[in-house]
Amino acid sequence: MSAAKRVQQWATFARTWHIFDCKWQDPYESANLIKKYLMGLHKPIYHPMNDCGDVVVCVNSRDIALRGDDWKQRAYFHHTGYPGGATWTLAWELHSKDPTMIIKKAVYRSMKGNLQRRHTMERLLIYPGMNVPEDVMQNVTNQIRQIRYVPVRLDHIPEEEVKSFPKVMDYPENYVLK
């Protein structure tokens, strides 16, 4: 095998480490994206029996955004197995207890339930903030593009820019400024 072929072989089957910033991202939308990288669906060599999945590091999972009133509408079900052991936890209560759980469950649910799923989930690393261990961070070579734009708060825009921005509405005559 020539040197070029050897490098090609190595590059094809090596595990790539991707990073994904969850800030202002919908976990259920991003789960479908993360799933592709975890299972290796983005590779032309993909086959269910081929162990070609990558590692995805999710950061800022505390800052995920849910749509509309989903924080108080979504319920997560758990049953302890004992009679009367059923609990329904609202999404915001679950997120206050564990800020990584919602994105983990979203990715887990987006994949087909077979024996491979537990092993694929082992390659998903989630961190609530930007504090990622150094031995994880030094493997990362690729960043997954975010799906949604991160909105900018009005008080984070410089005041001159707010004042000089083109105006649409003008006050009527004799309007008392409040």
Place this chain on the structure above:
Amino acid sequence: MTSLFRTGFLLAKNSIIASSVRSLSITKPLNLKEIREQQKGQSIVIEGVIVPSPRTELLVRNDSVTSEDGKQPCYMCSLGLDVKHTDVLILSQFVRSDGCMLPRRITGLCSRQQKKIGKMVTMAQKAGLMINLTPGNCKKDPKKRFGYKKFNTYFDESTIFVKRLPKQEDRFRRSGSMYFN
């Protein structure tokens, strides 16, 4: 106290005269009023000062659009902007300093645009994007809000004119996380 009454009377008189008798001018004069309060010795002087509008110079209008019956649509319809609830630089023009949406007689919008902009202002406030335009008792930090409100939320603008929202049980079915997680 007498000076307070006098200024109050003068203010009322000025507003009546200003609304009935208008001075002639070629360009449209836009006189805004600002209530200023200052203390002079024992008495507090409250006066309505006429100030020029800071927005007149930066105003964007599209007057070329007319509908089929020759009428001019309102300025937001004729501009045809695709405004999202994250466009706080546009939405903040329609609110007071306490973050409250201005009424239609002030904004001069058609009823559909007024409803749309009003709902998007609500969305932006719920998402905590205009946290500096809130009442004084607000802590000015979206992460210090109570309960589920402290987490990030985004909105879908296509739900603004939805007539019938899905029922409660449909919402749980849509989330799908009830029995399978």
